[in-house]
Amino acid sequence: MTKEERLKKRHRAEKRFRFYGLTSIFVALLFVVILVQNIFSKGSSAFKKTVITTEVFFDQELLEIQNGASQEEIMEADFYDIMIENLIKAYPAKDRDEEDELLKLFSGDAEIEIKKAFLNDNNLIGKTITLDLTASDDIDQLHKGNYPRDLPEERRRISDFQLVIYDYFVENKKINKNFNNYFFNNGDSRDPELAGIGGALVGSFYSILICLLLAFPVAVLASIYLEEFAPKNKITDFIEININNLAAVPSIVYGLLALQILLATIQLPRSTPLVAGITLALMTLPRIIIPCRASLKAVPPSIREGALAVGASKFQSVFHHVVPLALPGTLSGTIIGLAQALGETAPLILIGMVAFVVDIPSSPVDPSSSLPVQVYLWSESAERGFVEKTSATIMMLLSFLIVMNFIAVYLRQKFEKRWN
Amino acid sequence: MSNIKIKSKNLNVYYGDKQALFDVNLDLNEKEVTALIGPSGCGKSTFIRCINRMNDVIDICKVTGNIEMDGMNINDKDLDVVSLRERVGMVFQKPNPFPKSIYDNISYGPKIHGKGETKSELDQIVENSLKKSALWEEVKDRLDEPGTSLSGGQQQRLCIARAISVNPEVILMDEPCSALDPIATAKIEELIDELKKTYTIVIVTHSMAQAVRVSQKTGFFHLGKLIEVGKTEKIFKNPDNKMTQDYITGRFG
DSSP, X not given: OOHHHHHHHHHHHHHHXXXXXXXXXXXXXXXXXXXXXXXXXXXXXXXXXXXXXXEEEOOGGGOSSOTTOOHHHHHHSOOHHHHHHHHGGGTTOOSHHHHHHHHTTBOTXXXXXXXXXXXXXXXXXXXXXXXXXXXXXHHHHXXXXXXXXXXXXXXXXXXXXXXXXXXXXXXXXXXXXXXXXXXXXXXXXXXXXXXXXXXHHHHHHHHHHHHHHHHHHHHHHHHHIIIIISOSSHHXXXXXXXXXXXXXXXXXXXXXXXXXXXXXXXXXXXTOHHHHHHHHHHHHHHHHHHHHHHHHHTSOHHHHHHHHHTTOOHHHIIIIIIHHHHHHHHHHHHHHHHHHHHTOOHHHHHTTTTSOOOSOOSSTTSOOOOHHHHHHHHHTOOSHHHHHHHHHHHHHHHHHHHHHHHHHHHHHHHHOOOOO | OOOEEEEEEEEEEEETTEEEEEEEEEEEETTSEEEEEOSTTSSHHHHHHHHTTGGGGSTTEEEEXXXXXXXXXXXXXXXXXXXXXXXXXXXXXXXOOOSSBHHHHHHHHHHHTTOOOXXXXXXXXXXXXXXXXXXXXXXXXXXXXXXXXXXXXXXXXXXXXXXHTTOOXXXXXXXXXXXXXXXXXXXXXXXXHHHTTXXXXXXXXXXXXXXXXXXXXXXXXXXXXXXXXXXXXXXXXSOSSHHHHHHHTTSOO
């Protein structure tokens, strides 16, 4: 082979490599785009809910309370008759069957929504107001275009007569889309139009908070000791290898451990953020120790020597100089560890967080769900309303993860100091 | 003849199984500059790191024999290294300022030793240290800028200022000019000349010319042994040992 041929061959090899690299990046990006596009197209409609604009007349004869009633009185009062009387007026129905079908177009919370309006203004008796009442899941999905109306009637959840009412509402501009406050404020529900991630958000928040409070100090102290103070011997090596092994243990194993120790032996309350937080802390611990040690190791020895040479003790050289320099790396490692914990599902399923929890937890020892578990729960439901809610929850989860990773990168870039 | 500040007797150093220093007997005179020369890996740095016990940092390092400062045994296991290092400062091969402000770089030592209780006392120490290290005029208006923003030569003078901020008796310099250009080197050498009025200085150097310029006494190390020690003039003009002669004339090393 001549010199020129060899040179050409080298250039060709480089070109080939560039091509492979670019192809890989393109394929990776393509998958990301497909994933995001899929989630967005399914989930974005969940942030709006369909409402039916209805006139509500507060008839004194149908209510046992008076104008100016106190909060407790209103809470206890029955608004069922008021609801029925007003809703059946929304469309001129001919008989009882038609009225029943009409009523099914409204969500199960119509009575509560009317009651809330009265709570806001307790002088409504004898007056008529216009309320945006949440529509049922079927109407919601139909209006959002997620539900086909050209199927034969027996294969549809909506009857022909309900379609007639729906068209009447649309014609009279009585159907609108509002911001879906229920999705953020409500807990789980059997009715998709009322189900929300409020409980899962609070549950995830408590879990991650407990995970942070437990894992961060332990991981940082362990890292500092191992990296700066521990004698370099076989025991230290053994511990180091096992920390790396622990980081690779499948998360479901931590779930089993928590099930046996935290729930069966110590008998902590099941399905709670407390147990979830402890479990996630166990799982996150090695994942924080590894980046923390790496950033301690990255501090050049000359900084330690400089401090020791002016007479700083070992402790002072570590805590005055090494730790502050390693802090940005430590913090970003911690945030990335927490982001992983936030998305973790398997161990939480084992400790009973798959429970159907309607109430929003008010403390870490209340039964609760969490965001990834909520995704898992809803993804198994057949109703179309839950399909969009599943994707919307994934969108929320992903945006939290992106924000956390962004903070991690920002911290590292902003506060990392350069030495020479 | 000046007083002996530091005296080593049969000093041996081992890194694990490997012996790095063999029976070194070397006296350092007070308020004088002693230069240590020799090829790389001959033990010069190991020797000066015995004086402030920096070898403690290395787990496998073992030191036997005697090394005394003003009659106090430096190698005593019960000796508090913190107070030893307050008396024996060190300047390293590569400038290693803390990634903090110029002011904090110098005030750190006095602070941890409880010198300079008030802000004005600290200010005074910082100013004096910078003046002694001939850096004051260049940095007095930007004391809150990071020490790492200075040039290499300025950083090294900052490290010298940091070393003298705790008012030590001895300053160890481990090839302080090896990372610097000739102009910065000249400034450091001038500074060493000035500092020897107050401090006992030991400097490790690879530059014969530098040893001649700054030192009064020179020791030549080879393979962990102190081959020859004496007045700098004599070592460079008329050494007793053939190996010293070969080294300073550039025949090996």
